[in-house]
Amino acid sequence: MNATLATPATTSAELQYLLRIGDSSLILGQRLSEWCGHGPILEEDIALANVALDLIGQARLLLSVAGELEGRGRDEDRLAFMRAENEYRNLTLVELPNGDFARTMLRNFLFAAFQVPLWDGLRVSSHAEVAAIAAKSAKETRYHLRHAADWTVRLGDGTEESKQRMQGALEYLWPYTAECFTATAEDQEVTSAGFGVAWSTLQPHWERTVLPVLEQAGLKVPARTPFVSHGKQGRHSEHMGHLLSELQYLQRTYAGNQW
Amino acid sequence: MNPREWPLWEVFVRSRNGLDHKHCGSVHAPDPTMALQMARDVYTRRQEGASIWVMRADQIVASDPEAKPEMFDPAEDKIYRHPTFYRLPDEVNHM
Numbered sequence: 001m002n003a004t005l006a007t008p009a010t011t012s013a014e015l016q017y018l019l020r021i022g023d024s025s026l027i028l029g030q031r032l033s034e035w036c037g038h039g040p041i042l043e044e045d046i047a048l049a050n051v052a053l054d055l056i057g058q059a060r061l062l063l064s065v066a067g068e069l070e071g072r073g074r075d076e077d078r079l080a081f082m083r084a085e086n087e088y089r090n091l092t093l094v095e096l097p098n099g100d101f102a103r104t105m106l107r108n109f110l111f112a113a114f115q116v117p118l119w120d121g122l123r124v125s126s127h128a129e130v131a132a133i134a135a136k137s138a139k140e141t142r143y144h145l146r147h148a149a150d151w152t153v154r155l156g157d158g159t160e161e162s163k164q165r166m167q168g169a170l171e172y173l174w175p176y177t178a179e180c181f182t183a184t185a186e187d188q189e190v191t192s193a194g195f196g197v198a199w200s201t202l203q204p205h206w207e208r209t210v211l212p213v214l215e216q217a218g219l220k221v222p223a224r225t226p227f228v229s230h231g232k233q234g235r236h237s238e239h240m241g242h243l244l245s246e247l248q249y250l251q252r253t254y255a256g257n258q259w
Numbered sequence: 260m261n262p263r264e265w266p267l268w269e270v271f272v273r274s275r276n277g278l279d280h281k282h283c284g285s286v287h288a289p290d291p292t293m294a295l296q297m298a299r300d301v302y303t304r305r306q307e308g309a310s311i312w313v314m315r316a317d318q319i320v321a322s323d324p325e326a327k328p329e330m331f332d333p334a335e336d337k338i339y340r341h342p343t344f345y346r347l348p349d350e351v352n353h354m
Contacts, residue, residue: 043286047300
């Protein structure tokens with residue numbers, strides 16, 4: 001890898017903050033599209049592809065704004081397909097492998113429950129375009145939340161096997177949710193500028209959404225541990241490189257190619 | 260029906276400008292809530308809908324195709340049942 005690619009090119013807090021949101025949507029959209037053609041039933045296969053496309057749509061809008069903020073002529077495609085791994089700012093949670101249907105659904109639930117208050121906070125962003133994207137995305141996310149919460153309860157409160165799989169998924173994913181709410185200098189900066197909302201303040205809202213559903217599903221919430229992942233600082237898990245090699249393959253091979 | 264399979268639901272969608280719900284297909288789902296969500300995801304992806312109905316396919320009572328002659332053919336030559344023999348006043352439009 002050459003040295004210029006490895007150096008994060010962008011530094012401003014607002015830009016990093018937008019990349020965190022846009023990249024999280026992008027990477028989960030990529031993960032969910034792996035289900036295309038593999039859903040447990042036709043209807044759910046389509047539902048998962050719908051969610052994936054909603055997320056990729058959010059990423060397109062946010063990365064376009066990020067590209068403008070950066071002012072180096074990078075558009076949504078350049079940002080989505082041509083960055084090095086450590087320039088992606090997504091939560092580690094969304095890059096983890098899909099696992100089984102239970103884990104996929106539970107992750108969608110945990111992430112949508114995070115996005116809902118995030119979009120609500122961004123609706124009043126000082127950046128008009130970001131506010132508009134948040135308002136549009138909030139509707140999509142509310143449906144994702146409903147869909148995934150429904151499955152969480154069904155599987156958690158279902159058969160012995162589905163319950164066991166859901167509980168396993170919760171134990172696997174839960175430690176990665178801590179990263180959503182860690183405080184960063186960027187958060188402080190964008191909050192005082194009225195640009196965004198500090199992610200650490202979203203935790204109470206998230207818990208009010210998540211905990212009752214987990215309880216209804218009969219799942220046992222794991223104890224918090226000191227483990228914190230660092231995807232939003234560009235330090236990713238071992239799964240990210242494999243995901244990116246698939247995501248970036250076409251643009252890396254035929255740079256600038258368009259449909 | 261195989262008891263291990265989810266039942267079939269018929270889906271009716273009212274389009275944005277439409278007045279009535281029209282049958283548009285079917286989905287498999289274990290219960291009404293999920294049938295509605297499945298219908299939303301399968302049949303309203305391209306802004307087709309403003310409202311959805313779903314109903315269990317096995318709850319529909321249908322006429323027997325074999326009984327078509329006695330059910331429907333007798334209406335063929337009863338043209339007097341069409342209200343086309345009345346002169347409508349000009350004020351009554353859009354009938």
